[in-house]
Amino acid sequence: MRRPANFMEQVDRAPLTYVCILAYLTMAALTGLITPDGEKLLNYGAGNGALIQGGEPWRLLSHSFLHGGFLHLGFNTYFLLLIGPGLEMRLGSLRFALLYVVTAIGGAVTALLWNGEWYSLLVGGSGAIFGMLGAMVAMNVRQGRHKLEFLEQAGPRSLITLIVINLVLGLIIEQISNSAHIGGLITGFVLAYCFLERGRYAADGLTRLLQVLWALLFLSCTAYTLRPVLRWDYRYLEYVEIEDGERRAELSNLLLQQPGYTFGGGPERLEELGLIR
């Protein structure tokens, strides 16, 4: 692939990367560049488990265009500039867009389901950026003469090192949601490995079945994020709205066994978020 001669040519060949960066900067200007306002972040689509389950599923994607401060914005924009254009030129804009959307959702779903960060504000494009890193690893694995050939080369090894360093940083810094990073990384790897990148050799029946199962896993986890039937707040919202006496009694019994409802000041929290009318 010929390297772009100048910046404008790069923008021409990788437009979506620069659209994403523009979106990052625009949303940062709207919500506060240095220290964003929490309420503004929520208004502009920050992730929040209760709101997502309460009928605002777009937050699974919109959160990835918002950031929690200047440093957060700076790091994510830098990484996107570093890896986005090359990846977009390699995959094409349509597949790059698919990668961004799916990995942003994958990262958010993992953060919500794994850590139970249901009421925290979820913002940042790092789930999608880790998804891009995962996709790059998958492409290296797919293109080798065998699955482990990529480890014999310095470039792919540096990529793995970069991922590991960032994951370690995520473990050290409390505000970073490492679960979103890991979710994005795995989603990006699986998406690229199974769907975006053709391997050297034809897929057999079992491989095709695995592809279908991975897609089903992604969809079912996303569906569960929208309808988390085991969570006390989902049950409580249903309990408040339902009229069927028998089902109400069943939900009431279950709620009384859940600490989030009985001890966590639960219903008041839902009222604050405007989910109980």
Added chain:
Amino acid sequence: MPGTFSLRTGFAVLLGLAAVWPLALIALHEASPAQAAGLAGQAAQVLRGVGWGAGGMAAAGMVLYPPFLPWLRVQYETLRRRMSVEQGPAVQARGRLAHFENPDDHLTVGRTALAMGQNAQALPHLVRAVELDPSHAGARYFLGRALLSIGQLEPAIEQLRTATAQDEDHAFGAAQLELAFALERAQQDEEALATFARHADRHGDNRRALLARARILRRLGRGDEAKTLLQEAAAPPRAGEPLSKQEQLARARAKVALWRGGAT
């Protein structure tokens, strides 16, 4: 057929269960929230039990059973080798076989499948390679290994015996050594001992062979000789003698056997 339920198939089953689980919970919740909660609770208990059980067994194995870590290293090595198999030559061979059948290409496809752990796919190609060229010792050797991997002991012994007769030094005596191990498994003790001895004369001894010979000698009631071989197998490696993962495992097993007074 033994060995056909591969790691990939097991992974597909687990992935399928994980993919269906959230949808099943949502569907069950529609019918009865209490049932959905009950099912989730039971599943969590089962998973916790399996997790603690597996973790406990692994910890106990590491502490109480010396061969456990070498065994893990052998499994890792096997998995790494399977993932490092270059498939290009086999793909080209398959392409040629579509137009022109020949034993070398069947052998290439069969060997590659065997190296990747796909024993069932390997077998027809190796059988055909032997049919097309009955004098090919290498084809018989790989066919013997494929038959051993699916538990067909007697047919494997027949192929390995023929391969050894055709070329005793094939692959530095690999066919002969494999034959000796197969005979030991089939409890054809005298022939196994003779084959091990012949291999040791020509290619030197190794820890796996020493352990197998000790097992045979014990079966034949020659306990003292068995113990000598076990001590040799359990001895620390000499300077400049790197042990393969398989040999490390054999050494650990020999140590355990000596603790048990020679019982293997």
